[in-house]
Amino acid sequence: MNGSALRLPVSAGTSAEARVAGYDWQAIAGELDGFGCTILPALLSADQCRALAALYPDEGHFRSRVVMARHGFGRGEYRYFSYPLPDPVEALRTAIYPHLAGLADRWNARMGIDQRYPADHAAYLARCREAGQVRPTPLLLRYGSGDHNCLHQDIYGELVFPIQIAVLLSEPGEDFTGGEFVLTEQRPRMQSRVEVVPLRRGDAVAFAVHHRPVQGTRGTYRVTMRHGVSRLRSGERHTLGIIFHDAP
Numbered sequence: 001m002n003g004s005a006l007r008l009p010v011s012a013g014t015s016a017e018a019r020v021a022g023y024d025w026q027a028i029a030g031e032l033d034g035f036g037c038t039i040l041p042a043l044l045s046a047d048q049c050r051a052l053a054a055l056y057p058d059e060g061h062f063r064s065r066v067v068m069a070r071h072g073f074g075r076g077e078y079r080y081f082s083y084p085l086p087d088p089v090e091a092l093r094t095a096i097y098p099h100l101a102g103l104a105d106r107w108n109a110r111m112g113i114d115q116r117y118p119a120d121h122a123a124y125l126a127r128c129r130e131a132g133q134v135r136p137t138p139l140l141l142r143y144g145s146g147d148h149n150c151l152h153q154d155i156y157g158e159l160v161f162p163i164q165i166a167v168l169l170s171e172p173g174e175d176f177t178g179g180e181f182v183l184t185e186q187r188p189r190m191q192s193r194v195e196v197v198p199l200r201r202g203d204a205v206a207f208a209v210h211h212r213p214v215q216g217t218r219g220t221y222r223v224t225m226r227h228g229v230s231r232l233r234s235g236e237r238h239t240l241g242i243i244f245h246d247a248p
């Protein structure tokens with residue numbers, strides 16, 4: 001991936017909405033089409049990252065806590081936010097969705113999947129509610145030395161929005177070492193491809209949740225994507241995850 005064309009000058013005072021509006025969404029769609037992932041540089045400021053990570057111990061913001069080792073998910077833990085989502089999580093979820101809905105439609109059309117997406121996130125959440133998916137899925141994750149997140153897909157029910165976002169809230173090399181964000185792409189009857197996504201604090205990765213279409217010489221085929229985090233060698237790492245479908 002070459003994220004340099006997408007890098008923008010952002011000042012500490014820029015709102016989440018303004019940052020979202022400032023990206024080249026056509027280039028982002030191009031990278032998602034080509035690789036199944038792309039970087040949104042400096043989506044959050046260092047101060048916003050620190051403030052979000054500091055919410056982690058505060059139970060009042062969350063509906064549940066998952067200790068990954070108890071479920072075989074890896075090592076480390078995460079918490080799902082409760083509604084109403086804190087700023088800037090709500091603002092980001094609402095502002096980013098409309099830029100991805102068209103691409104999600106095109107992916108589904110190419111993969112022969114009937115589902116299409118409304119233009120704004122409130123309408124999509126209403127659909128989730130009708131399907132019994134009412135609980136918020138944005139989450140904060142915390143990893144310590146030796147922790148990792150096994151390859152997985154964030155699917156909770158029938159309704160799946162095919163692209164999600166994760167924002168790295170800690171500074172690699174300073175707050176932690178190791179702990180790289182990784183993606184695998186499993187191709188039908190072929191060997192798998194991997195991506196290691198180099199993130200700095202405040203950068204987001206947008207990536208395919210479960211499937212994406214790939215153009216082959218004999219037409220389009222569907223690949224299966226999984227994401228995870230490699231073992232932390234030292235320190236502490238926090239992430240904000242933004243998933244656009246809700247959970248039952």
Ligand SMILES: O=C(O)CCC(=O)C(=O)O
Pocket residue numbers: 141149154165166181227228229238239240241242
């Ligand atoms: O900690 C990470 O970078 C991965 C987080 C994750 O799995 C997610 O946001 O869905």
Ligand SMILES: [Fe+2]
Pocket residue numbers: 152153154227241
């Ligand atoms: Fe995940």
